[in-house]
Amino acid sequence: MFLTGNISVPLRSPLRLRTCGVHRGNVAVSAQLPPTKRSEPAASYSYSISDDELESRGFSLRRSVGELNMEQLNSVFVAVGFPRRDPEKIRIALENTDALLWIEHQKTQRPVAFARATGDGVFNAIIWDVVVDPSFQGIGLGKAVMERLVADLSGKGINNIALYSEPRVLGFYRPLGFVADPDGIRAMVYSRKQQRKKK
Numbered sequence: 001m002f003l004t005g006n007i008s009v010p011l012r013s014p015l016r017l018r019t020c021g022v023h024r025g026n027v028a029v030s031a032q033l034p035p036t037k038r039s040e041p042a043a044s045y046s047y048s049i050s051d052d053e054l055e056s057r058g059f060s061l062r063r064s065v066g067e068l069n070m071e072q073l074n075s076v077f078v079a080v081g082f083p084r085r086d087p088e089k090i091r092i093a094l095e096n097t098d099a100l101l102w103i104e105h106q107k108t109q110r111p112v113a114f115a116r117a118t119g120d121g122v123f124n125a126i127i128w129d130v131v132v133d134p135s136f137q138g139i140g141l142g143k144a145v146m147e148r149l150v151a152d153l154s155g156k157g158i159n160n161i162a163l164y165s166e167p168r169v170l171g172f173y174r175p176l177g178f179v180a181d182p183d184g185i186r187a188m189v190y191s192r193k194q195q196r197k198k199k
Helices: 050-058 068-077 087-096 141-155 167-176 192-198
Strands: 002-004 016-023 025-031 059-063 099-105 110-117 124-132 160-165 179-183
Touching: 050 059, 059 141, 068 087, 068 110, 068 124, 099 124, 099 141, 110 141, 160 167
Parallel strands: 124 160
Antiparallel strands: 002 016, 002 179, 016 025, 025 160, 059 099, 099 110, 110 124
16 A cells, blocks of 8 residues: 655645555555755744644643653553553664654653654654654644654655554544555565564
């Protein structure tokens, strides 16, 4: 299954999206961004919810790991159905992450939305772990994180962005412009399960 279309993030030109395959119920989706000037500031984009509006609603946008509590982030992962992860492994993963955004609820000082991307820093990036605490879903925080993460990557000149999504949450990405595309390109994911069957 392929997805293509224009994402609603106000980028300088359309964003081409394709699914790349399915693994264990996850759909891989890639976005082919048109070439941009390297280091375009993300601040030049307009978002569905401005930074000021987030602040006025009691949320702070963060782009570093410094103040992020791994146990609290793990609680958000578990709340959305991810398996509980070793906090030390989360820390190592985040140290090897090229871009991340999270939203802190100012009243509780806890993370309530999160997304990160890894990649080669030039051509390709993969978005991982897009989560919003169920108590805060439906108010635009996931969209706010995704818009900014895509803008940050685009601002670095990264033109090919991929992500994995469970089919049950593809509806979150569809309003951002994801539609079916019959191009036929598929991703492949290494599977130890397949290797064991051969033996």
